[in-house]
Amino acid sequence: MNCQKKPAISDLPPDKKDDEVVGKLPFCCKNGTLLPPLMDPSKARSMFQLQVFKLPPDLNRTALHPPQNWKIDGILNPQYKCGPPVRVDPSQFPDPSGLLAITYAIASWQVVCNITKPKAQASRCCVSFSAFYNNSAVPCNTCACGCNDIDTDTCDAHRNPLLLPPDALLVPFDNRTLKARAWAKQNHMPVPKKLPCPDNCGVSINWHVSTDYKNGWTARLTVFNWRNFAFEDWFVAMDMGKASPGYENVYSFNGTRVPPNNRTVIFQGLRDMNYLVGQVNGTNPLRDPPVPGKQQSVISFSKKNIKGLNIPGGDGFPTRLFFNGEECALPKHFPKKSSGHRRGISVFMSLVFATVAAFALMMD
Template sequence: MAAPVPLRRRWRQALLAVVALLAVVVTAAVAQDYNDGGGDDEEDEKKKPQYKAQESCNGVFLQYTFMERAKEYPHLKNASAQPYAFKATASVLNTMSEDLKAWQMFVGFQHKEILVSVGGAVLLDGSDLPANVSGGVTFAGYPMADLLNSIDTAGDLSLIESKIEITGTQFGVKAPGKPMPKTIKLTNPAGFRCPAPTRKDSVMYACCVKDRKFKAKKANSTRYVARQKADLTFAYDVLQANANSYMAQVTIDNWSPISRLDNWNLTWEWKRGEFIYSMKGAYTLLKEGPACVYSPAAGYYKDLDFTPVYNCEKRPVIVDLPPEREKDKDVGNVPFCCKNGTLLPPTMDPSKSRAMFQMQVFKMPPDLNRTALYPPQGWKISGKLNPQYKCGQPIRVSPQEFPDPTGLLSSTPAVASWQVACNITRPKKRASKCCVSFSAFYNDSVVPCNTCACGCGSDATATCDPDRRALLLPPEALLIPFENRTAKARAWAKIKHWRVPNPMPCADGCGLSINWHVINNYKSGWAVRMTIFNWQDYTFKDWFAAVTMGDHYSGFENVYSFNGTRMGAPFNNTIFMQGVPGLAYLDPITDASTPGEFRVPGKQQSVISFKRKDAPNVNIAKGEGFPKRVYFDGEECALPDTIPKVSGARRRAGKPSLGQVAVAAALVVVVALVDSLRL
């Protein structure tokens, strides 16, 4: 049996327990006071280095704060591949004595970040969420695109500061490391100089000040941002404004000399619960008046008849009206409308380079006053076989002025105007809509379009190899559909003693292809034949093509069966071609006249001649007779990875023979006439 504990020792143990308990209570009380949000909290906040930098900043103060993160599934042993959910905030504070217009802030993310939600701003490039921003991203203010100055607002932070709430996923950076961006800076408006940001633990900040050496353009007489230049622009003009609705006019302008749109589809995102009540000059693909009865808008507008409502979707799809509705008093009768979604380059027809439609938009609380006007965000536009556009967010510009409809000299400004600027982006690999094949007189094989040049479906790759280079072909194989070329490709490989892969390479997947064939090479000049093949059940109306050459562009002489012209800046070294009158339509693929034969693509071709006098150093044998870029209806076509090589039976350059070029051109014209007589 254990000996009893002496009384003195028991008193000592009890006293120590009481002291320990008091220590815990005191510590908790101190912690309670520290988190109480009282004056001490504010004093500690003022001691932070970013607060001191903010107080001394006379410009625009930017700040990025990493808040927290948590490990996501799957949980991996490889730390660099482990995903983490993170939260962060960014802020833009105007500390100047003047307003900050259309602010844009760049955050240089560097840990493969994927943004899932963003509050207080939008992505400038219009990307949908979730968005991969591993290379950095630019935020634009929404709904606060402009920040007022402190003097005119009595220091109201809600008017001079914008805060961005960021939630997303990032990879790598083991704890206790803090995954911070490379940099932060102000990208708009121009004329600000941002130093390298300062980083303190999980906070990064910088004070951007006006650059005294910056020479601004001619001062804008208004308080709005100047309109931007772009390949394609949208104008969003509010013509009439009521407390709960407004009338808007949308104008689409194509400014690029080598781009167009066919059967355009326009979409955007309503951010504040708006819906389209009526439209003229265009229509939505889904007219869901009855379905709107179950929308949040119907819960507010209880006495409104939703039967005639056009659309309540958050992301409506808008298309152009056909020409026969142009004078329709109910849905048409809007200038520049109703061209079936066709927008041509202004160099072809200025009257067909603009589209316009009007719509009545109903608003939702809390925007129920005449001045609460917000344009939709996330604008996107696409066409049949057309360029890919990247559109920015709407920027507030000076109100558009419209001439008096009665013919008087006066003009009427819009209630408010915004501009959306879109620029053409080069198609990603295997994402083109057309492709090019190369051939030449000095090699009897054709270099076909690349494998999966326009993409490969998952079903197709199960029976073919999407990563194998396309097989060289005999010239006649270009005239038949790809699915019928296998036998010819195998036979050609057997003749040439080439190994035939198994499985075979996949198709190019393109609905339109172009063959560029170097016909000849003489001391006086050289010539090519360009043939366009349409493999789709679709007619290309008023088609055009553009070819960018290298240094030998200066030798360009003539295009014989197309209308061909030289282009100026910024498309130097480029030849623009379109169909001559009567041949402006590229017909679709048709069935053969004889049953059992291959389908026949729609095609047009022309000879293009070049003079060596103006380009004496061109070496055709080394492949300098092939273009650097090829466009069709504004879409950049995928070029082959290789060019035809000179074979042992290469022809020697002969005496000047422009007559042979003329004969070749005449043969092309004869073929075109014969094809037209068959129709």
């Protein structure tokens, strides 16, 4: 029961679907998650039912006033802007008695809500980049999901994040300081007196370029959930830009191309594995940092019929990425294949050649 002028209505969890009091409705109890019809039409709409009572002086039974000023919000979803209710033809429903008859609603209204472009630093998820040809990982941007005044008193909200060893991406931000400082010292990188602020994102996604060969390349997508709650029926959508036509397969997720141009690919967990658990305590809470919920898969791409594709040059990284419809903040930079890396390979090959030549001379 709620008598507020602006009540918040929450979708019920799936275990209430067959509840005798609040369940037994078609398309009810989706836990606040709606999937695109392309992925699963049965999960593309949700229904809930309210009992509305009239209070004095509004006791006229024939006067119906639909709720105004609709707003859709959630734990992690895009921002919506809703229009006013518009009277439409009464909706049709199957007869609750089970007979082959149609029951009409007394009155129906339609409210249309459109996704709006998020404001700067208003994302709720972010992306980090890493690659096999570079030892450092580029973490999420500083304050990618916003920073408050309390944070900026102890950290710098305008400084680029420090490069990290890839294993540090598994650790909560508060536990990365020692790793970041040690990594900077090992790689002769400067460390500012006032360290960059955290990204403050509840979900982060790591995109790792795994291989790059003549006819194709592979990447690994890892989703981290830093919240205390789980995401059911989560999905990731991304645009790979120039490399998009080369998408071949994903091995631990379901992958679906989005027509008509097929530039966007949607990934979701396999059946019975589409539950992204929340963050839990480490094995020893007093010593070990919390462990995020995690799911990952390898994705393969082809280079066939794509001219001038340069994976280390940036073509191997997504140009846009979404989690549950929310656009995630991408890093400002991507790992680069330095000339030092190439020289290291050349020196190694020279040593191998010299060893083989010396062995041949000994045999002669």
